[in-house]
Amino acid sequence: MAKPVKFYYDLLSQPSRAMMIFLNVAKIPYESLPVALRKGEHLTEEFKAINRFQKVPCISDNGFNLSESVAIVRYLAAKHKIPDSWYPTDAKKQARVDEYLEWQHLNTRISCALYFQLMWLKPLLTGKQPKPEAVEEHLGRVVDTLDAIENIWLEKTPFLAGNDITVADIWCACEIEQLILTPYDFRKGRPRLTAWLEKVRTQANPHYDEAHKVLRKISERTSAKL
Numbered sequence: 001m002a003k004p005v006k007f008y009y010d011l012l013s014q015p016s017r018a019m020m021i022f023l024n025v026a027k028i029p030y031e032s033l034p035v036a037l038r039k040g041e042h043l044t045e046e047f048k049a050i051n052r053f054q055k056v057p058c059i060s061d062n063g064f065n066l067s068e069s070v071a072i073v074r075y076l077a078a079k080h081k082i083p084d085s086w087y088p089t090d091a092k093k094q095a096r097v098d099e100y101l102e103w104q105h106l107n108t109r110i111s112c113a114l115y116f117q118l119m120w121l122k123p124l125l126t127g128k129q130p131k132p133e134a135v136e137e138h139l140g141r142v143v144d145t146l147d148a149i150e151n152i153w154l155e156k157t158p159f160l161a162g163n164d165i166t167v168a169d170i171w172c173a174c175e176i177e178q179l180i181l182t183p184y185d186f187r188k189g190r191p192r193l194t195a196w197l198e199k200v201r202t203q204a205n206p207h208y209d210e211a212h213k214v215l216r217k218i219s220e221r222t223s224a225k226l
């Protein structure tokens with residue numbers, strides 16, 4: 001019998017949460033190996049031997065080490081028999097999912113991650129608040145991205161790549177959820193995005209809530225202090 005894939009992750013990392021949800025919904029057996037970024041556990045030589053880029057998520061599949069969450073999804077989907085809906089084998093359907101997975105790098109991923117770092121991570125590490133010009137610039141990019149999701153990606157279909165939930169929705173939702181640690185109300189004025197996010201959560205639960213429990217706990221603690 002094949003060994004479970006070793007899965008290295010930190011639940012404060014957006015693609016790590018997406019990967020954990022995917023492994024669970026696709027029922028791919030895995031060994032859970034948390035790597036605490038805040039403790040620098042990814043900077044050790046031991047971890048570098050698994051992922052030379054020293055980032056999470058990554059996997060080790062019987063000695064085959066792979067980083068980059070999108071590459072991991074494609075590899076696992078090719079190797080395992082997973083429910084077709086998450087990463088379809090039909091060429092056109094798969095291309096629609098890939099269209100989002102490629103688009104996200106310069107849109108959802110970069111805009112949400114940089115805004116999150118500016119508003120939450122850097123103040124936490126340095127004790128300094130961001131400059132208003134930087135906030136305006138980064139928030140502008142988040143707004144453009146989320147407006148594109150509301151008005152383009154979700155214009156005609158309930159999910160990003162069509163009528164059914166796919167990995168594209170999971171990857172996108174995990175980036176957007178990270179914004180709960182910032183002051184920006186991403187749901188406001190975006191009814192399609194709001195309804196879509198709830199559908200993604202419901203369809204990927206209980207794994208969706210499980211992957212987001214640390215994020216939600218920190219968010220509750222932060223708002224309790226305000």
Ligand SMILES: N[C@@H](CCC(=O)N[C@@H](CS)C(=O)NCC(=O)O)C(=O)O
Nearest residue numbers: 013014015054055056057068069070
């Ligand atoms: N494009 C990569 C992104 C990986 C990434 O940026 N991981 C972050 C956490 S979200 C990380 O490990 N950062 C640690 C560091 O850069 O030191 C993927 O999708 O897997």
